[in-house]
Amino acid sequence: MNRYPLWKNLLIVLVVAAGFYYAAPNLYAPDPALQIAGASSAQQIDERVLGRAEAALTQSDIAFFGETLQDQGKTALIRLVDREQQLRAQAVLARELGDGFIVALNLAPTTPDWLVQGGAAPMKLGLDLSGGVHFKLEVDVEAATERKLTQYETGIKKRLREERIRGRVSLDGGQVAMQFRDEADREAARREVVDLYPELFLDRVEEGDDWLLYAQVTEQTIAEVVDYAVAQNLTTIRNRVNELGVSEPLVQRQGRNRIVVELPGIQDTAEAKRILGKVANLEFRLVAEANAPISERQRFEYRSPDRGGMTEWLERDVIITGESVSNAQAGFDQNGQPNVMISLDGEGGMLMSRATRANIKRRMGVLFIERKYRTRYEVDEAGEETAVRIPYDEKQLLTAPVIQSALGAQFQITGLDNPAEASELALMLRAGALAAPITFVEERTVGPSLGAENIELGMRSVQVGLALVVLFMVLYYRVFGVAAVMALSANLVLLVGVMSLLGATLTLPGIAGIVLTVGMAVDANVLIFARIREEINKGAQPQTAINNGFDRALVTILDANITTLIVAIILYAIGTGPIKGFAVTLSVGIVTSMFSAIMGTRALVNGIYGGRRVRALSIGGRGLPATMMTGAPE
Amino acid sequence: MNVLPFMRWRWVAVAFSAAAILSAIVSLSINQLNWGLDFTGGTLVEVAYSDSADLGAIRSTLDQEGYDGAIVVSFGTDRDVLVRLPDGYSDQQGAIMVDKLRAATDSDIEIRRIEFVGPQVGDELRDDGGIAMLTALGLVMLYVAFRFQIKFALGAVIALAHDVIFTLGFFSLTGLEFDLTVLAALLAVVGYSLNDTIVVSDRIRENLRIVRRADAAEVIDISLTETLGRTLVTSLTTLLVLLALAVFGGEMIFGFAIALLVGVAIGTYSSIYVAATTLLHLKVNKEDVMVPEKEGADQ
Numbered sequence: 001m002n003r004y005p006l007w008k009n010l011l012i013v014l015v016v017a018a019g020f021y022y023a024a025p026n027l028y029a030p031d032p033a034l035q036i037a038g039a040s041s042a043q044q045i046d047e048r049v050l051g052r053a054e055a056a057l058t059q060s061d062i063a064f065f066g067e068t069l070q071d072q073g074k075t076a077l078i079r080l081v082d083r084e085q086q087l088r089a090q091a092v093l094a095r096e097l098g099d100g101f102i103v104a105l106n107l108a109p110t111t112p113d114w115l116v117q118g119g120a121a122p123m124k125l126g127l128d129l130s131g132g133v134h135f136k137l138e139v140d141v142e143a144a145t146e147r148k149l150t151q152y153e154t155g156i157k158k159r160l161r162e163e164r165i166r167g168r169v170s171l172d173g174g175q176v177a178m179q180f181r182d183e184a185d186r187e188a189a190r191r192e193v194v195d196l197y198p199e200l201f202l203d204r205v206e207e208g209d210d211w212l213l214y215a216q217v218t219e220q221t222i223a224e225v226v227d228y229a230v231a232q233n234l235t236t237i238r239n240r241v242n243e244l245g246v247s248e249p250l251v252q253r254q255g256r257n258r259i260v261v262e263l264p265g266i267q268d269t270a271e272a273k274r275i276l277g278k279v280a281n282l283e284f285r286l287v288a289e290a291n292a293p294i295s296e297r298q299r300f301e302y303r304s305p306d307r308g309g310m311t312e313w314l315e316r317d318v319i320i321t322g323e324s325v326s327n328a329q330a331g332f333d334q335n336g337q338p339n340v341m342i343s344l345d346g347e348g349g350m351l352m353s354r355a356t357r358a359n360i361k362r363r364m365g366v367l368f369i370e371r372k373y374r375t376r377y378e379v380d381e382a383g384e385e386t387a388v389r390i391p392y393d394e395k396q397l398l399t400a401p402v403i404q405s406a407l408g409a410q411f412q413i414t415g416l417d418n419p420a421e422a423s424e425l426a427l428m429l430r431a432g433a434l435a436a437p438i439t440f441v442e443e444r445t446v447g448p449s450l451g452a453e454n455i456e457l458g459m460r461s462v463q464v465g466l467a468l469v470v471l472f473m474v475l476y477y478r479v480f481g482v483a484a485v486m487a488l489s490a491n492l493v494l495l496v497g498v499m500s501l502l503g504a505t506l507t508l509p510g511i512a513g514i515v516l517t518v519g520m521a522v523d524a525n526v527l528i529f530a531r532i533r534e535e536i537n538k539g540a541q542p543q544t545a546i547n548n549g550f551d552r553a554l555v556t557i558l559d560a561n562i563t564t565l566i567v568a569i570i571l572y573a574i575g576t577g578p579i580k581g582f583a584v585t586l587s588v589g590i591v592t593s594m595f596s597a598i599m600g601t602r603a604l605v606n607g608i609y610g611g612r613r614v615r616a617l618s619i620g621g622r623g624l625p626a627t628m629m630t631g632a633p634e
Numbered sequence: 635m636n637v638l639p640f641m642r643w644r645w646v647a648v649a650f651s652a653a654a655i656l657s658a659i660v661s662l663s664i665n666q667l668n669w670g671l672d673f674t675g676g677t678l679v680e681v682a683y684s685d686s687a688d689l690g691a692i693r694s695t696l697d698q699e700g701y702d703g704a705i706v707v708s709f710g711t712d713r714d715v716l717v718r719l720p721d722g723y724s725d726q727q728g729a730i731m732v733d734k735l736r737a738a739t740d741s742d743i744e745i746r747r748i749e750f751v752g753p754q755v756g757d758e759l760r761d762d763g764g765i766a767m768l769t770a771l772g773l774v775m776l777y778v779a780f781r782f783q784i785k786f787a788l789g790a791v792i793a794l795a796h797d798v799i800f801t802l803g804f805f806s807l808t809g810l811e812f813d814l815t816v817l818a819a820l821l822a823v824v825g826y827s828l829n830d831t832i833v834v835s836d837r838i839r840e841n842l843r844i845v846r847r848a849d850a851a852e853v854i855d856i857s858l859t860e861t862l863g864r865t866l867v868t869s870l871t872t873l874l875v876l877l878a879l880a881v882f883g884g885e886m887i888f889g890f891a892i893a894l895l896v897g898v899a900i901g902t903y904s905s906i907y908v909a910a911t912t913l914l915h916l917k918v919n920k921e922d923v924m925v926p927e928k929e930g931a932d933q
Contacts, residue, residue: 128886136755269748270729440725441752450680450746457884464882465875472871509815512879512887516822516894519875520829523868527833530864560832563777567770567825571818574766579818586822 001543002610004603012603015595016490022497025111025122031066032083033108034090036076036101043100045069045076053078056096062089066108079108091387099374104246105265123500124248125264126507126581127444129458131451132264133272136442137233139257144229144436145174145222151326152176152197152215154346158409159196165189176200178213186211226257228327229436233259236431240275258441269445280370282322282432286355287363287400288313303368303396303428312400314365319355322369324348328429330422338422339414342429349409357406365400368432369393398428458511465515466492473522477529479618483604484525484597491521491596495589504584513585517593523560524597528553529619542614550602557598565590640858640906641851641914647907651796658803665806670813670889673760675721675753677728681735684742686712695738701731710885714746725750763817767798770824782835783922789912790831793904797827800904801897815890823897826872830865830905837861838913839923850918854910862906869902 036045036053050067053076057064063081070077080089086105093103107130109122127134153176157169160178165188167180178193180186190202190213199221205212217225230253237259241249250262266272288297297313327343344352356364372394375387401413416422469488473481495517499506532549540548565587572583609617671678689706692715696704701719709716719727728748736743771791779787801823805812837857845853873895880891 138752138754270726273725439752440750441755443725443728443748443750445728445745445748447744447746449682449744454884454886457882457887461875461879461882461887465878468874468878469871472874476867508887509818509890512815512883512890515875515879515883516872519872520826520868522871523829523864526864526867526871530861530867533863534860556833556836559781559836560829563774563828563832564825566773566777567821567828570766570770570773571821574762575818579814582815582818582822586825 002546002606004606004610008599009603009607012599016493016600019490019494019497021115021118022120022501023493025109025115025120026496026500028110028112028122030107030109030122031079032086033077033079033106034086034093035104035106036078036093036097037074037104038101044073045101046073049097049101050076050078052096053093056092057089060088060092062092064089077106077108094375095377095387099372119501121500121503123496123504123506125451125455126505126510127262127264127451128446128508129451129455129506130264131446131448132262133266133269134442134444135261135263135273135276135440136254137237137259137261137276137438138441139226139229139233139259140437140439141222141226141229141257144225145217147326147436148221148225149174149176149217151343151345152200152217154349155196155409156193156215158346158349159192160189163188163192165192172214174217176215178215180211180213181209183211186213189213223256230257230259232430232433232436233438235427236280237261237276239280239431259438265448269443273440280322280368280432282325282398282429283367283369283395284319284321284352285314285317285365285367286319286359287365288315289362300365300367300395300397303398304424312365312397314367314397314400319364320344320348320351322432324351325429325433328426328433330419330426332419333412333414337414338416338419339412340416340422340426340429341410341412344409346409352407352409352411356403360403360405363400363402366398366429367395368398368428369395399425454508455511458508458515461515462511462518466518469518469522473525477525477620479608480525480529480532480605481620483601483608484522484529486604487525487596487600488518488521490600491589491593492518494592494596495585498588498592499585502584502588504588505581507581509579509582510585513582513589517585517589521589521593521597524553524557524593525601527556528597528601532617533619536617536619542609542617545617546605546609550598554598557594561590561594636859637852637855638859638862640855640910644907644911644914647903648911651904651908654803655796655799658799658806661803661806662799665809667802667806667812668809669756669760670811670816671718671749671751672814673756673812675751675756677719677723677725677731677751678747678749679717679719679728679732680709680746680748681715681717681732682744682746683713683715683739684744687715687741688739689715691738692717692735695735696731699731699734721753721756725752759814759817766821767824770821771795774824774828778832778835782839783918785913785916785918785922786835786839788916789909790828790835792912793831793901793909794824794827796904796908797823797897797901800900801893804896805893810892811889813889815887816893819890819893820897822894823901826894826898827901827904830868830901831909833864834858834861834905834909835913838910838918842918842920842923850914854914858906858910865902865905869898872898 036049038045050069054064054067057078062085064078065081066079068077080086090103090105097103111121149171153169153171156176156178160167160169165185167178167185167189169176169178171177178189180189186204190204193200193202193213193215197215199218200215201218203214203216205214234251234253238251241251241261241263246263246266248264250260252260254260261276263272292315296316298316299311299313302310302312324344324347325342326345329341331339331341333339370393371391374390374392376390377385378388380386399413401415413425416425470485473484475481477484492514495514528549531553532545535545535548536542568583568587568590572580572587575583687708689708693706696706696717703720705718707716708714717731719731728750732743732745771794774794775787775791778790798820801820805816834857837860838854841853841857845856848856876891876895876898880888880895883891
């Protein structure tokens with residue numbers, strides 16, 4: 001007895017082998033590297049650029065290797081020999097290649113091909129281990145709601161004026177208050193408001209001689225406003241993060257109104273915040289007439305690479321800027337053609353209508369303005385060369401449609417080629433529109449030396465902890481202890497393998513979780529071995545003792561682990577950042593330890609003792625729980 | 635070996651637990667917790683000086699620059715300095731302050747980390763942490779009530795609450811900083827202590843079914859004696875690795891390791907005395923566990 005069928009043994013070997021395979025990439029330390037990308041998506045990186053970079057590095061005595069072009073010439077990667085030189089190399093390349101290129105710090109994996117082919121990749125390191133910046137931004141919900149209310153106010157004012165309904169419209173706390181002289185006016189106004197903004201909640205109140213109507217924003221509308229504001233900021237931040245020269249940035253919505261930005265490798269938080277916090281803008285201007293004097297017109301390039309190099313002359317006068325744009329939404333017009341609906345605030349609508357009334361059939365250009373930086377190198381008093389960043393505005397043309405009629409606070413741009421173009425245009429318009437205000441509510445910067453130190457300390461605790469447990473188990477449980485230790489090692493490998501496969505991020509609490517798993521994983525084995533000892537003390541034959549020990553401990557192990565798993569999952573659900581990392585390690589550890597402790601140890605024990613006559617089991621001294629209770633039935 | 639008379643000494647344990655919990659609660663309401671940056675909000679800067687740092691000079695520099703309420707301590711070595719600013723400084727101030735420190739000293743200063751936490755985040759984390767703890771306790775109670783029986787669920791939850799309050803009290807009394815990682819550790823303590831309690835309860839349930847002619851106290855004594863070896867061994871291995879973590883893991887993980895060390899130690903005790911004593915006082919008996927269950931078949 002106590003033989004595992006072949007398939008079961010094979011299954012265990014297979015699972016452990018797979019664990020080794022997916023854990024293996026973590027053994028290959030990544031190379032410090034620099035990634036070169038174009039500042040605009042149209043920029044190609046070719047052998048010539050790479051050649052310049054190599055020459056510059058050689059000249060600065062920086063050793064490098066493995067330079068390659070990636071992503072069809074969109075990026076290039078240069079590996080460095082010495083991590084200490086990474087920052088200097090970045091500066092050298094930034095200087096040599098100029099502003100058309102972004103040079104990002106990178107850690108290039110050195111996973112061999114036979115592992116890459118199976119989809120194996122090393123675990124990502126959290127910011128507390130790799131160094132970098134973590135930001136949490138919060139969209140100001142109140143300000144965004146307030147702005148929406150103002151929009152309602154101007155919209156209602158305008159409609160009532162157009163419909164010649166007399167009354168006073170004002171903002172009153174969180175609602176739009178309207179005051180009328182009689183009920184008929186109020187009723188007429190109510191109908192108009194319902195027609196214009198069906199999403200508003202209306203409330204009629206009589207106060208003395210006044211007939212009042214209050215329009216309130218519903219919770220749902222506020223939620224939409226917040227969603228919109230968050231989405232808008234997400235887009236702009238994603239666009240800008242690329243400028244920072246980070247190889248694997250993370251920009252993610254969190255909860256209702258938060259955005260998390262993680263930038264590994266970045267140290268200069270002030271710079272990062274300036275770029276993240278800067279505002280894009282829009283300008284609406286008429287396309288200049290052919291005979292306009294040169295002093296009154298300016299030439300701009302189209303932003304879209306599809307129209308690469310095409311230019312347009314625009315008038316110098318600006319009709320409105322992005323501050324007046326409250327929304328831009330891609331959709332379809334009545335003919336089913338893709339369009340973009342643009343909403344302006346009251347003042348913007350007035351300016352727009354004044355400017356367009358007299359210029360029907362002319363074209364209007366929309367410019368997208370972004371603050372960019374040019375780097376100049378200057379020598380300071382100390383004779384050291386420093387990089388000086390000079391800001392400038394880059395203005396590019398988004399579109400220049402023909403004005404078909406006088407435009408108001410709401411108008412559409414039609415004649416777009418496809419829905420993708422419409423949503424791209426709407427995206428850019430929103431990015432340039434007045435953004436909902438955001439504030440930094442959390443910021444964590446970890447220097448690279450601290451990150452490296454954390455890894456080292458974490459690894460040492462794993463090693464020491466493991467060594468202590470191994471020593472204890474072998475001394476206390478002898479041969480069974482050896483089996484448990486082997487299962488424990490397999491468990492560690494599986495844990496790392498599964499985490500790598502899941503693409504989990506390793507954090508410092510995550511390492512602590514691994515250490516804790518090492519300590520707790522032996523529990524299942526301890527339970528089993530305690531049962532086996534009991535069986536022996538009761539006088540059971542060795543083989544029976546093994547079999548009963550494993551069987552009887554199983555239910556206990558399951559119950560104990562499932563409850564712990566519940567706790568780990570709750571921890572994952574509420575935790576943020578590093579805590580999530582801990583929860584993931586703990587959960588995965590519980591599952592893998594059950595596998596290795598129950599099946600793995602059993603296979604080993606079966607291999608050692610199974611299928612033959614055994615006189616005694618090497619499971620350590622007659623320990624504490626020798627039993628024999630009074631009145632036991634067996 | 636004989637059955638150890640655990641339950642005979644339960645009044646000693648009850649007295650100990652009552653005293654411990656009472657002092658924990660008193661300390662928590664008087665001293666409260668030394669909330670870490672994660673919960674209070676504020677700015678924390680860790681810098682490494684190239685030479686040993688003069689804390690007095692740093693304090694006076696910060697005083698002159700008008701950083702009211704700045705706390706300066708050395709961190710690990712005499713070259714590592716930790717400066718904590720209270721809530722109310724802008725998110726820019728951490729980096730600006732380091733520039734001012736740089737200007738005031740000859741040695742090089744390396745930024746190890748800067749953390750800024752806005753006030754809105756702190757409160758939220760505290761609330762979320764509390765909710766998580768209660769959810770965990772509630773769900774565990776449900777699971778245990780479903781798998782075992784309501785008396786066992788009560789025993790488990792009282793033991794868990796005991797451990798959590800004890801550990802919180804320990805942090806309150808010692809004034810160790812309570813940050814996010816400690817909160818995570820506390821939840822891990824819940825997980826660990828639960829594990830222990832389940833193992834003990836499982837044995838009590840089993841013995842209630844098979845041991846005849848014995849009263850509840852005896853059955854519990856038998857069960858505790860039987861599981862004692864396992865309880866001690868598992869606690870020992872866990873404490874060993876935690877000790878390694880506390881000694882070698884570095885400052886950032888120290889609070890985490892300490893919380894777990896305390897929690898695991900007290901969790902071991904509570905699974906023996908708190909959970910089991912509760913069961914005894916709830917008058918657990920055969921009928922409670924005689925519900926036909928799947929695994930009842932092989933008994």
